[in-house]
Amino acid sequence: MKKVMSIENHIMKQLKKFTPAPNLFSYATSELSQDAFICWLIKWSENATDLELKDLGHRFVNALMSKWEGPEIKEVSKAEVER
Numbered sequence: 138m139k140k141v142m143s144i145e146n147h148i149m150k151q152l153k154k155f156t157p158a159p160n161l162f163s164y165a166t167s168e169l170s171q172d173a174f175i176c177w178l179i180k181w182s183e184n185a186t187d188l189e190l191k192d193l194g195h196r197f198v199n200a201l202m203s204k205w206e207g208p209e210i211k212e213v214s215k216a217e218v219e220r
Contacts, residue, residue, distance in 0.1 A: 182213040 181187070182194030198210050 176218040183216045
């Protein structure tokens with residue numbers, strides 16, 4: 138039985154290589170749409186009305202910070218979006 142699972146796992150890994158991940162830029166056709174989504178997600182990091190989106194926004198902010206070796210943000214008290 139263990140060998141069957143091993144083969145199944147191998148097949149799934151191979152299939153994942155050929156299945157492209159969803160790409161936001163395939164759906165948003167202008168740069169402004171992309172910018173708007175990123176700003177929208179960051180803005181959620183300060184909002185407590187939807188805890189799942191707040192958590193997602195917070196994790197996104199921290200992912201951006203870690204990309205440039207910035208400090209981890211414990212709490213976002215205010216996120217300003219300017220045009």
